Amino acid sequence: MKYKILKVIDVSGLTFLTPVVRLCYGEEPQKQWREIARFIGAPLVAFVVFLGLWTVLAPKHRTKSGEVPTPAVVLESANDIWKFHLRENAKEHAYSMTGEERQAQLAEAQERLAKLPPYEAAAAKKVAEANEARAAAVTAALEPLQQQYDERQAEIAAAQAARESDLLKQAAGLESASVDEKQAYLAAVASHLAAVDDERDELQELKGQQTEVRSQPFAPLAAALRTQTKIAEEKQFLTKLIEQLDRANRAQKATRQVASLRDQQKQFLASSGEDAYALAKSIDKSKRRIETTAESTYAKPYTLPMQIWRSVLCVFVGFLIGTAIAVPIGVCCGLSKTAMAALTPFIALFKPVSPIVWLPLALIIVGGFIPDPDKNPLIQWMENLPFIGWMQINPAFIASAITVALCSLWATMTNTALGVASIDKDHLNVARVLQLGFWERLFKIIIPSALPLIFAGLRISLGVGWMVLIAAELLSSSEGIGKFVWDQFNNGASDSFAKMMVVVFVVGAIGLLLDRIMIVLQRMVSFEGSVAAI
Amino acid sequence: MASPDDRFVEIFRLIKAYPNPYGEPAVVVDGFNLIMRRGEVVSVIGHSGCGKSTVLTMVAGLNSITQGSVAIAGREVEGAGPDRAVVFQSPCLLPWMTAYQNVLLGVKQVYPHGSKQQRREICEHYLAEVGLADAMHRYPREMSGGMQQRVGIARAIALKPQMLLLDEPFGRLDSLTRMELQDVILRILDRERITTLVITHDVDEALYMSDRVCMMTTGPRAKVGQMLDLPFARPRDRKEVLEHFLYYELRGCLVSFLEQQDKRTFKTVAVPSGTDHTIEAMSETRSDFRAWRHEASDLIAGAADAASTATVELMAGKN
Numbered sequence: 001m002k003y004k005i006l007k008v009i010d011v012s013g014l015t016f017l018t019p020v021v022r023l024c025y026g027e028e029p030q031k032q033w034r035e036i037a038r039f040i041g042a043p044l045v046a047f048v049v050f051l052g053l054w055t056v057l058a059p060k061h062r063t064k065s066g067e068v069p070t071p072a073v074v075l076e077s078a079n080d081i082w083k084f085h086l087r088e089n090a091k092e093h094a095y096s097m098t099g100e101e102r103q104a105q106l107a108e109a110q111e112r113l114a115k116l117p118p119y120e121a122a123a124a125k126k127v128a129e130a131n132e133a134r135a136a137a138v139t140a141a142l143e144p145l146q147q148q149y150d151e152r153q154a155e156i157a158a159a160q161a162a163r164e165s166d167l168l169k170q171a172a173g174l175e176s177a178s179v180d181e182k183q184a185y186l187a188a189v190a191s192h193l194a195a196v197d198d199e200r201d202e203l204q205e206l207k208g209q210q211t212e213v214r215s216q217p218f219a220p221l222a223a224a225l226r227t228q229t230k231i232a233e234e235k236q237f238l239t240k241l242i243e244q245l246d247r248a249n250r251a252q253k254a255t256r257q258v259a260s261l262r263d264q265q266k267q268f269l270a271s272s273g274e275d276a277y278a279l280a281k282s283i284d285k286s287k288r289r290i291e292t293t294a295e296s297t298y299a300k301p302y303t304l305p306m307q308i309w310r311s312v313l314c315v316f317v318g319f320l321i322g323t324a325i326a327v328p329i330g331v332c333c334g335l336s337k338t339a340m341a342a343l344t345p346f347i348a349l350f351k352p353v354s355p356i357v358w359l360p361l362a363l364i365i366v367g368g369f370i371p372d373p374d375k376n377p378l379i380q381w382m383e384n385l386p387f388i389g390w391m392q393i394n395p396a397f398i399a400s401a402i403t404v405a406l407c408s409l410w411a412t413m414t415n416t417a418l419g420v421a422s423i424d425k426d427h428l429n430v431a432r433v434l435q436l437g438f439w440e441r442l443f444k445i446i447i448p449s450a451l452p453l454i455f456a457g458l459r460i461s462l463g464v465g466w467m468v469l470i471a472a473e474l475l476s477s478s479e480g481i482g483k484f485v486w487d488q489f490n491n492g493a494s495d496s497f498a499k500m501m502v503v504v505f506v507v508g509a510i511g512l513l514l515d516r517i518m519i520v521l522q523r524m525v526s527f528e529g530s531v532a533a534i
Numbered sequence: 535m536a537s538p539d540d541r542f543v544e545i546f547r548l549i550k551a552y553p554n555p556y557g558e559p560a561v562v563v564d565g566f567n568l569i570m571r572r573g574e575v576v577s578v579i580g581h582s583g584c585g586k587s588t589v590l591t592m593v594a595g596l597n598s599i600t601q602g603s604v605a606i607a608g609r610e611v612e613g614a615g616p617d618r619a620v621v622f623q624s625p626c627l628l629p630w631m632t633a634y635q636n637v638l639l640g641v642k643q644v645y646p647h648g649s650k651q652q653r654r655e656i657c658e659h660y661l662a663e664v665g666l667a668d669a670m671h672r673y674p675r676e677m678s679g680g681m682q683q684r685v686g687i688a689r690a691i692a693l694k695p696q697m698l699l700l701d702e703p704f705g706r707l708d709s710l711t712r713m714e715l716q717d718v719i720l721r722i723l724d725r726e727r728i729t730t731l732v733i734t735h736d737v738d739e740a741l742y743m744s745d746r747v748c749m750m751t752t753g754p755r756a757k758v759g760q761m762l763d764l765p766f767a768r769p770r771d772r773k774e775v776l777e778h779f780l781y782y783e784l785r786g787c788l789v790s791f792l793e794q795q796d797k798r799t800f801k802t803v804a805v806p807s808g809t810d811h812t813i814e815a816m817s818e819t820r821s822d823f824r825a826w827r828h829e830a831s832d833l834i835a836g837a838a839d840a841a842s843t844a845t846v847e848l849m850a851g852k853n
Contacts (some may be wrong), residue, residue, distance in 0.1 A: 426624065427626065427628060433594065435643060444631075
């Protein structure tokens with residue numbers, strides 16, 4: 001059992017758990033504790049230091065989009081994002097609810113909504129109090145500053161008037177003065193004007209101090225406002241939920257529509273002439289509307305978790321396209337020096353091309369193939385697929401996937417070529433003695449022996465693909481993580497900054513996970529049972 | 535003319551020369567002659583680097599032949615093929631396949647029309663033969679060097695080859711395993727009567743395993759120095775061989791030949807001759823390889839003691 005666990009840990013690359021397992025089995029406790037301190041303790045300490053530095057340094061830098069968020073704010077944003085996702089799910093669910101379940105939900109939602117007003121009032125009161133407190137604090141802080149400003153202003157005005165009258169006096173006798181004296185007078189006027197400028201600046205600075213005090217963040221007020229926003233959001237959600245459960249609910253809509261159809265039919269039976277024609281037309285329209293209603297779903301906006309799934313699917317589609325191109329070409333290059341010579345310039349030429357260049361091209365080309373997504377059979381077919389149908393695969397998605405493929409396939413291609421070319425001569429000799437045919441040699445000897453290197457390439461490709469994808473989505477507006485970041489950037493709400501930081505961690509974590517998966521696969525195909533580099 | 539079985543394998547004036555851009559081609563093997571009876575085991579012994587393995591790889595078809603020919607059962611062979619199975623020095627198993635799959639890969643090639651069941655039986659039979667009945671579904675990395683070499687042997691024998699080529703098959707094994715595997719091979723050879731060429735640098739191994747020992751001169755320009763017929767009966771018994779009254783004399787003969795080769799400088803060619811076993815070594819001293827190549831065809835036509843390519847072709851035609 002112990003060795004099984006250790007082996008699983010080893011294969012999955014989570015070697016930092018090894019000492020924990022060994023410790024649990026009581027093997028050399030001292031050594032294990034040392035290992036734990038090194039491989040778990042040290043990273044934890046580093047992480048805590050990182051969080052600490054972040055917390056201290058973040059508020060020191062103020063930007064147009066507000067303060068750089070601290071870890072606590074980022075965590076709260078993550079929470080908000082999740083909450084938004086849950087709420088949208090609830091609304092979607094509510095839309096298609098029927099019967100008693102709907103009634104129960106509706107009652108519950110209304111009850112919750114009814115409980116809100118006192119909280120709302122309390123929050124409003126708190127905000128008002130905080131506003132007052134802040135106003136008092138600001139006034140208190142401003143008073144001495146204003147006083148200082150007034151005093152200084154009076155001083156300066158007096159000084160300026162004195163200097164001016166002095167200069168005027170000098171000017172009176174200037175006609176008969178010598179050239180030197182005239183020169184001196186010019187200098188005196190210049191210095192007077194410079195002094196006036198300086199004094200104006202000084203006063204402005206004093207004013208600036210007041211503005212500073214006014215714009216100083218006031219923590220209790222911010223907290224009160226946050227609470228108020230939270231309650232407002234909850235209220236809005238509950239109102240919308242009730243709407244989805246009640247008036248906008250699919251079943252309710254259908255009932256209403258059927259009732260109106262019945263009315264129309266009754267009227268139709270009793271009518272004749274032009275009326276009858278008009279009624280017949282509206283009966284047909286109503287029937288169609290009922291059909292559409294039956295098929296309709298809640299128009300749910302994309303939430304970050306959905307966007308993440310879509311991004312992951314996109315990177316895998318791109319990765320598969322890339323692999324399907326890279327591996328065969330790599331094998332050809334590895335097998336034939338001529339093919340290698342023929343393709344090396346292309347590889348060298350296209351490898352450094354940035355995703356930013358590929359994407360517009362891919363968009364145009366895909367757009368050329370799919371001018372009207374709503375009528376394209378491929379797109380229609382994909383919309384009806386289980387699991388991925390809801391992701392609404394569109395040309396932008398395909399273009400992003402192709403960009404991922406184009407940027408990521410090079411690592412796989414070169415690694416495959418290397419793996420095939422560097423196959424053990426002895427293994428080829430075996431193939432020659434057995435007179436294996438081309439395909440047998442390829443599938444029984446060459447590809448298995450190149451697999452570890454191919455997988456090393458695939459791992460790099462997937463990593464590159466993931467990085468490229470975010471940029472591609474950002475540009476192509478294909479719903480995904482990149483789109484989320486772009487939307488936040490353009491949105492400029494007070495929590496946008498924090499949400500973008502949440503994305504940093506999400507992207508990192510998913511990239512790490514993909515890499516781990518590839519490592520495990522790589523180890524599984526590595527026939528030597530050797531531990532690949534991490 | 536002798537029966538075809540007496541000249542089952544004919545290796546005639548095998549030459550291996552590597553082109554050298556700055557001078558004469560480097561001649562590694564210079565006229566290797568050997569005729570083997572059907573079912574005979576011949577060891578080729580010589581110092582390391584003398585070209586023994588080159589000879590074997592040329593016979594196996596894994597290394598191109600510069601000049602000369604190899605014929606089996608009167609047919610000149612070209613390229614590699616399963617009729618000449620090779621056991622390599624390193625086991626050369628495909629590491630992504632189990633022992634069984636490694637053997638099966640060859641069996642599939644040799645018995646293309648056999649049913650799955652038949653192929654399985656063949657594989658299992660030969661794996662059991664080399665003592666791996668219990669380990670046939672293990673991967674090479676899960677086996678010791680000796681076990682891996684057993685799989686290599688099973689893979690070669692399962693091809694039902696006309697000729698078996700062993701390229702220092704035990705060179706990387708410890709002496710206990712080596713002795714075990716020698717017996718495994720001898721037992722199989724006694725039963726299957728496969729004509730076998732063993733490359734070795736171990737005097738005792740050569741004496742124990744073979745019917746004749748072919749001693750090669752030290753390269754470059756290596757060739758057969760001496761042939762030694764061994765009087766030991768088959769099937770072999772290690773004790774019997776070791777206690778044979780001629781054993782130490784024969785051993786001394788081999789050792790002294792090798793020692794002599796050791797002292798030989800590259801320029802002077804001193805091949806001891808005079809025994810019945812000596813194949814006429816090529817006596818022409820050829821300093822200019824290219825010049826010699828022009829007269830090579832005449833030489834081959836004039837060679838009296840071995841079958842000329844013409845007769846090889848004739849015999850092939852007869853068959």
